Amino acid sequence: MKITFPHMGNAHIPIKALLSGLKLEVIPPPPITKRTLELGVKYSPEFACLPLKISVGSFIEALEQGADTVLMAGGWGPCRFGYYAQVERDILQDLGYSFRMVVLEAPDFKLSELLNQIKDLAGKVTTMEAVRAALFAWFKLNAVDRLEICLEKVLPRAVHKDEVMKTYHLALQEIDQADSREQVNRALSRMTTYMESFEQHHQPVLRLGLVGEIYTILEPSCNYHIIEQLGRMNVEVKRSVYTSNWVNDHLLGGMAKRTNRRQILASARPYLNYFVGGHGRETVGYAVEFARQRFDGIIQIGPLTCMPEIVAQSVLGQVGEQEGIPVMTMYFDEHSGAAGIQTRLEAFVDMLQRRNRLNQLQIQEDDVHAYVPGC
Amino acid sequence: MIKVGIPHSLFYFYYYPLWKTFFEELGAQVVRSHPTSRLTVDQGVRLAVDEACFPIKVYFGHVKELADRGVDYLFVPRLVSVEPKSYICPKFMGLPDMIRACISHLPPLIDITVDVSKTDKFLHKDIIRVGRIFGASSKSIRAAYQKGLQELRFCRALATQGLTPQEAIRVWEGDQAPEVGPERLRLGVLGHGYSLYDGVISMNLIQHLRTLGCRAILAEHVDPGVIEIHAATLCKRVFWTLGRNMVGSALHFDQDEQIDGIVYLACFGCGPDSLIGEIIERRIVNKPFIMLTVDEHTGEAGMITRLEAFVDMIERNRRRAIENHFSAHG
Numbered sequence: 001m002k003i004t005f006p007h008m009g010n011a012h013i014p015i016k017a018l019l020s021g022l023k024l025e026v027i028p029p030p031p032i033t034k035r036t037l038e039l040g041v042k043y044s045p046e047f048a049c050l051p052l053k054i055s056v057g058s059f060i061e062a063l064e065q066g067a068d069t070v071l072m073a074g075g076w077g078p079c080r081f082g083y084y085a086q087v088e089r090d091i092l093q094d095l096g097y098s099f100r101m102v103v104l105e106a107p108d109f110k111l112s113e114l115l116n117q118i119k120d121l122a123g124k125v126t127t128m129e130a131v132r133a134a135l136f137a138w139f140k141l142n143a144v145d146r147l148e149i150c151l152e153k154v155l156p157r158a159v160h161k162d163e164v165m166k167t168y169h170l171a172l173q174e175i176d177q178a179d180s181r182e183q184v185n186r187a188l189s190r191m192t193t194y195m196e197s198f199e200q201h202h203q204p205v206l207r208l209g210l211v212g213e214i215y216t217i218l219e220p221s222c223n224y225h226i227i228e229q230l231g232r233m234n235v236e237v238k239r240s241v242y243t244s245n246w247v248n249d250h251l252l253g254g255m256a257k258r259t260n261r262r263q264i265l266a267s268a269r270p271y272l273n274y275f276v277g278g279h280g281r282e283t284v285g286y287a288v289e290f291a292r293q294r295f296d297g298i299i300q301i302g303p304l305t306c307m308p309e310i311v312a313q314s315v316l317g318q319v320g321e322q323e324g325i326p327v328m329t330m331y332f333d334e335h336s337g338a339a340g341i342q343t344r345l346e347a348f349v350d351m352l353q354r355r356n357r358l359n360q361l362q363i364q365e366d367d368v369h370a371y372v373p374g375c
Numbered sequence: 376m377i378k379v380g381i382p383h384s385l386f387y388f389y390y391y392p393l394w395k396t397f398f399e400e401l402g403a404q405v406v407r408s409h410p411t412s413r414l415t416v417d418q419g420v421r422l423a424v425d426e427a428c429f430p431i432k433v434y435f436g437h438v439k440e441l442a443d444r445g446v447d448y449l450f451v452p453r454l455v456s457v458e459p460k461s462y463i464c465p466k467f468m469g470l471p472d473m474i475r476a477c478i479s480h481l482p483p484l485i486d487i488t489v490d491v492s493k494t495d496k497f498l499h500k501d502i503i504r505v506g507r508i509f510g511a512s513s514k515s516i517r518a519a520y521q522k523g524l525q526e527l528r529f530c531r532a533l534a535t536q537g538l539t540p541q542e543a544i545r546v547w548e549g550d551q552a553p554e555v556g557p558e559r560l561r562l563g564v565l566g567h568g569y570s571l572y573d574g575v576i577s578m579n580l581i582q583h584l585r586t587l588g589c590r591a592i593l594a595e596h597v598d599p600g601v602i603e604i605h606a607a608t609l610c611k612r613v614f615w616t617l618g619r620n621m622v623g624s625a626l627h628f629d630q631d632e633q634i635d636g637i638v639y640l641a642c643f644g645c646g647p648d649s650l651i652g653e654i655i656e657r658r659i660v661n662k663p664f665i666m667l668t669v670d671e672h673t674g675e676a677g678m679i680t681r682l683e684a685f686v687d688m689i690e691r692n693r694r695r696a697i698e699n700h701f702s703a704h705g
Contacts, residue, residue, distance in 0.1 A: 307466055307646040
């Protein structure tokens with residue numbers, strides 16, 4: 001059995017560790033290229049959202065490479081994602097591929113059930129080995145997240161941005177290839193120290209909150225490398241979604257590490273008062289949270305026609321007004337051109353910089369009025 | 376008398392008799408917005424975010440109209456789930472919040488939350504909460520709700536007689552049932568009810584089909600049990616209530632001898648439509664199938680042309696099938 005799974009940012013590193021720990025032959029999905037997207041667009045329903053199209057393209061390429069089992073996640077709505085696997089199976093079967101599709105349905109999001117499903121898939125491993133594989137995957141996942149956070153911090157401040165990106169990709173490779181915790185740790189600390197040692201400039205760095213739909217946030221080919229693009233404009237990005245936090249909140253019941261999920265959902269009130277599927281409530285909650293932490297701006301991203309994000313977008317205008325923070329929404333589909341996106345980002349960043357300068361001038365002016373002796 | 380505004384859009388087509396009876400029993404006056412017009416659309420498009428789907432934009436227009444007419448309360452329910460383990464659509468779940476954020480100077484909203492996915496306990500509590508606004512006792516509130524349900528069942532029974540829900544509501548209010556002309560074809564017509572039965576959103580699809588001599592068979596005309604049986608043939612239960620109805624009816628139409636073809640009306644940017652349409656399209660094997668996608672830019676003439684072509688094609692196929700049965704040897 002040769003198993004493959006969909007791409008989502010750097011999640012392929014821990015997933016690969018998990019599946020190979022379960023003694024499965026893994027064919028990691030090939031990197032997402034223009035061809036992946038073209039294949040996906042050609043065979044997917046026209047109005048489906050971009051993640052579906054990318055994963056269809058991804059599966060086709062993996063099946064071409066000899067995979068015979070496809071691993072996919074499920075769900076029970078109301079977001080479209082819950083029905084992805086069914087539509088994908090239809091599409092791939094009609095294309096004539098013979099394969100087995102394993103859909104991981106976590107009916108009540110319980111880790112034990114999920115583990116059982118994964119164990120059934122593996123077959124020949126003991127429970128001990130399965131647990132060890134899961135723990136190692138969790139370890140790698142955290143390492144990858146720490147690396148991503150390091151990049152988000154270093155890139156906007158570095159003078160030589162290309163060097164940073166090169167080191168980052170190298171570090172990802174090293175973590176991917178590591179076989180033990182020691183190796184992961186060594187690679188991570190060596191590479192992060194190296195990245196932090198790069199020469200830094202002293203220009204002001206803007207802080208931006210990135211909120212929105214999970215796949216678009218995590219997968220650079222889906223968001224046209226927005227974090228890297230912003231980093232190159234000296235903008236530090238903080239995301240609403242980090243893979244390890246998501247796994248912790250939704251699969252581990254918030255047991256593996258501290259979580260602020262409750263607080264975020266509370267922040268969404270009174271703007272959005274009910275669960276709307278997907279990450280709608282998180283988007284609004286994080287936008288409010290970022291505004292209160294005095295971030296300079298917020299960008300909301302999602303795939304075009306994403307239902308929960310449209311609900312969030314409708315109330316974000318009000319959030320921006322009442323919390324006093326500029327908000328921009330960007331939707332991505334297969335037609336978004338990289339140059340157009342860059343222009344919009346540059347304009348938004350320019351606006352934020354001007355706003356900051358004006359605010360500072362205002363503060364200085366106020367100070368002058370306040371402290372002139374004798375007045 | 377307290378005036379309660381009910382927008383003539385979205386779940387109006389499914390639940391209006393219930394809501395109207397409920398509020399009137401509690402002593403309120405129900406004000407309904409006018410049927411969708413170009414003005415409603417223009418206002419809605421201006422107020423809603425660009426990415427919202429057409430029916431949501433139209434709903435914004437209706438809300439605006441009612442707000443301008445000066446009602447005391449606006450009835451904007453939050454429909455999460457109307458049956459166990461199913462949802463409607465994320466946009467319905469955030470509707471009152473979207474309305475509040477995008478339209479200023481609104482009268483207070485009655486945003487009752489309908490979520491029976493796990494239990495209907497909270498729904499009953501919320502109904503009591505709403506009833507209290509009108510100063511009624513819990514007993515009379517419950518009685519008003521039961522009366523509403525009764526009227527709703529009656530209206531739905533009317534709809535199964537070949538009427539659309541929109542016509543059924545009119546008949547329920549005392550109008551005459553429309554005349555049904557001679558029929559050449561019987562077509563299964565599918566789509567989300569709030570698009571299909573709204574004259575402007577669907578661009579009078581059903582009316583045009585009738586003019587072409589076709590009888591429209593709707594999901595409401597199919598026995599719910601039959602729909603469930605067909606919908607259950609899919610590997611995974613469809614978790615959208617309306618989506619499951621459409622899949623079940625489509626599979627039923629596909630096997631029903633009396634149906635000549637299937638028309639599917641989708642809205643541009645509708646999430647469930649994008650996947651349900653695909654699933655239906657791949658599973659219809661016996662009948663001609665046409666999918667029409669509408670949004671606020673669509674022109675009616677283009678749609679009529681496509682419908683005419685579709686009907687012509689079915690009739691030509693039928694003639695050919697008959698001709699082929701004539702023996703060349705007499």
